[in-house]
Amino acid sequence: MRQATGMLTIETRRQGLAEITRDITAWIDAQAMRQGLLTIFCRHTSASLLIQENAAPEVRSDLEAWIARIAPEDPSAYAHDDEGPDDMPAHLRTALTQVQLSIPLVDGHLALGTWQGIYLFEHRRRPHRRTLALHLIGE
Amino acid sequence: MRQATGMLTIETRRQGLAEITRDITAWIDAQAMRQGLLTIFCRHTSASLLIQENAAPEVRSDLEAWIARIAPEDPSAYAHDDEGPDDMPAHLRTALTQVQLSIPLVDGHLALGTWQGIYLFEHRRRPHRRTLALHLIGE
Amino acid sequence: MRQATGMLTIETRRQGLAEITRDITAWIDAQAMRQGLLTIFCRHTSASLLIQENAAPEVRSDLEAWIARIAPEDPSAYAHDDEGPDDMPAHLRTALTQVQLSIPLVDGHLALGTWQGIYLFEHRRRPHRRTLALHLIGE
Numbered sequence: 001m002r003q004a005t006g007m008l009t010i011e012t013r014r015q016g017l018a019e020i021t022r023d024i025t026a027w028i029d030a031q032a033m034r035q036g037l038l039t040i041f042c043r044h045t046s047a048s049l050l051i052q053e054n055a056a057p058e059v060r061s062d063l064e065a066w067i068a069r070i071a072p073e074d075p076s077a078y079a080h081d082d083e084g085p086d087d088m089p090a091h092l093r094t095a096l097t098q099v100q101l102s103i104p105l106v107d108g109h110l111a112l113g114t115w116q117g118i119y120l121f122e123h124r125r126r127p128h129r130r131t132l133a134l135h136l137i138g139e
Numbered sequence: 140m141r142q143a144t145g146m147l148t149i150e151t152r153r154q155g156l157a158e159i160t161r162d163i164t165a166w167i168d169a170q171a172m173r174q175g176l177l178t179i180f181c182r183h184t185s186a187s188l189l190i191q192e193n194a195a196p197e198v199r200s201d202l203e204a205w206i207a208r209i210a211p212e213d214p215s216a217y218a219h220d221d222e223g224p225d226d227m228p229a230h231l232r233t234a235l236t237q238v239q240l241s242i243p244l245v246d247g248h249l250a251l252g253t254w255q256g257i258y259l260f261e262h263r264r265r266p267h268r269r270t271l272a273l274h275l276i277g278e
Numbered sequence: 279m280r281q282a283t284g285m286l287t288i289e290t291r292r293q294g295l296a297e298i299t300r301d302i303t304a305w306i307d308a309q310a311m312r313q314g315l316l317t318i319f320c321r322h323t324s325a326s327l328l329i330q331e332n333a334a335p336e337v338r339s340d341l342e343a344w345i346a347r348i349a350p351e352d353p354s355a356y357a358h359d360d361e362g363p364d365d366m367p368a369h370l371r372t373a374l375t376q377v378q379l380s381i382p383l384v385d386g387h388l389a390l391g392t393w394q395g396i397y398l399f400e401h402r403r404r405p406h407r408r409t410l411a412l413h414l415i416g417e
Contacts, residue, residue, distance in 0.1 A: 001140045001276075001279045003416060005313055005384050035144055037178055037274050039315055039380050043391030045331040051238050053184040053230060058219035062227050063234060066216070070209060070348060077344070080336035088340050091331060095341060099329050099394075100380050102178050102239050104274035106144050111272035113182030116238075133389035135315050135382035137276065137279075137415065138142060140279045140415075174283055176317055176413050190377050192323040192369060197358035201366050202373060205355070209348060241317050241378050243413035245283050250411035252321030255377075276415065277281060 003137040004031045010130045012122035015086070017050065017060045020132075021118045027134055028110065036105040036138015043131045046090035046123050048097040054117030067093050083124075090123035097121055105138055142276040143170045149269045151261035154225070156189065156199045159271075160257045166273055167249065175244040175277015182270045185229035185262050187236040193256030206232050222263075229262035236260055244277055281415040282309045288408045290400035293364070295328065295338045298410075299396045305412055306388065314383040314416015321409045324368035324401050326375040332395030345371050361402075368401035375399055383416055 006027055012018055028038060042049050053059045071092035075081060078088040101118070104111040112118075120130060145166055151157055167177060181188050192198045210231035214220060217227040240257070243250040251257075259269060284305055290296055306316060320327050331337045349370035353359060356366035379396070382389040390396075398408060 001142070003279070003313060003315075005382055005389075035142060037142075037176075037276060037315075039382060041380070041382055041389055043389060043394065045329070045337075045391070045393050050234055051184070052234060056219055056221060058217075059184075059227065059230050062217045062219050063230060066210065066231055067234075071344065078336075078340045080334055080340050082334060088337065091337050091341060092344055095328055095330065095345075095375060097234060098237065098376065102180070102241055102380055104144055104178060104180055104272045106272065111144075111180055111182065113184070113270070115184050116182065131391070133382045133384065137315060140281070174281060176281075176315075176415060189373055190323070191373065195358055195360060197356075198323075198366065198369050201356045201358050202369060205349065205370055206373075236373060237376065241319070241380055243283055243317060243319055243411045245411065250283075250319055250321060252323070252409070254323050255321065 001139050006134040008132045008134055010120050012128050012130055015122055015125050016064045017119040017121055019054060019117050020120050024118055031136050033105060033136060033138045034108050036136055037102055038105055038110060039102045039135040041133040042099040043133060045094055047130050048094040048099055048121045049101050050097050050119045050121050051116050052119055053115045055115055071096060086125045093123045140278050145273040147271045147273055149259050151267050151269055154261055154264050155203045156258040156260050158193060158256050159259050163257055170275050172244060172275060172277045173247050175275055176241055177244055177249060178241045178274040180272040181238040182272060184233055186269050187233040187238055187260045188240050189236050189258045189260050190255050191258055192254045194254055210235060225264045232262045279417050284412040286410040286412055288398050290406050290408055293400055293403050294342045295397040295399050297332060297395045298398050302396055309414050311383060311414060311416045312386050314414055315380055316383055316388060317380045317413040319411040320377040321411060323372055325408050326372040326377055326399045327379050328375050328397045328399050329394050330397055331393045333393055349374060364403045371401045
């Protein structure tokens with residue numbers, strides 16, 4: 001049994017879901033393990049992780065529109081706006097989703113379902129440099 | 140230290156929470172470990188995992204009614220409806236909850252609290268065959 | 279490779295977010311590992327875990343106010359109220375957040391970002407004694 005750790009930097013271009021499945025699988029492949037557990041940890045409070053459908057693009061736009069309705073940009077609703085109107089909603093949307101995901105590795109492949117992709121969910125309006133800590137344990 | 144992986148298939152009968160604690164503990168018992176970490180990974184984007192109270196059944200019906208209010212079936216709200224009006228809300232309810240849970244194994248038992256049960260949350264109206272990837276590491 | 283398990287008891291004083299980062303890092307330090315994976319598991323259905331900003335206190339009060347709006351205390355909305363009006367909303371707020379978090383350990387430190395703190399989110403109005411199961415695997 002052994003383990004590997006790494007840091008993955010993702011440059012987000014816009015608010016919303018950015019698929020990172022290939023970035024993750026490239027790192028996994030480089031570790032040359034067959035069975036194990038991958039953990040992805042997002043080191044931010046205004047961006048998060050989500051596994052969602054990677055086929056129909058409307059799923060992602062509908063999801064982005066819905067989260068903007070339940071955790072809206074509404075300056076009258078929040079005391080915290082140090083970095084603008086998208087600041088506090090970014091924290092709420094991070095709380096609603098996840099900053100950590102663990103996925104089993106089986107026969108050298110992540111155990112993702114057919115329609116599952118791994119996404120980094122950028123909640124700020126401007127592009128950001130985001131860092132994910134990766135951990136893999138197995139053999 | 141060693142690890143075990145497995146696939147668990149659950150046939151859901153209806154939309155809502157289906158307790159799977161016994162299915163999980165049966166698999167755990169078969170691995171004959173004493174200390175470790177269990178990870179459950181749901182390989183779908185329209186069903187999810189949740190740990191909730193396993194005593195009062197009203198907790199589950201109230202939770203199902205509430206999630207239907209904040210991620211409603213509302214054809215006018217979504218562009219994506221390839222598989223009917225319960226399609227897009229199923230993705231939203233999956234995003235609101237989790238597709239992955241990790242639970243420590245202590246002295247041969249999952250470290251669940253007294254009132255905690257593990258549930259598979261079926262978000263589609265029709266019965267589905269759902270697959271969970273299981274990973275256990277320990278000794 | 280080795281593993282350690284432990285139980286951490288937290289006495290919550292009020293409804294809302296209580297930072298537990300120091301409690302967690304003290305336990306981590308006592309295990310004297312350099313690389314690994316920490317898992318925190320909250321053994322309750324009316325309290326949860328959240329990673330959030332540990333700088334501006336308004337982030338936490340805004341987050342507490344927002345979650346009280348989307349999972350409100352509203353006796354007319356729920357059948358379950360065995361323990362009072364804050365009973366069912368506590369279950370909903372737990373479902374919205376997480377009962378489990380895993381964080382990589384890198385060079386002897388948790389891979390938390392600069393602004394990330396670990397919080398226990400007490401959803402009941404009265405103080406409670408909460409138990410967290412901890413698991414660390416690594417070397």
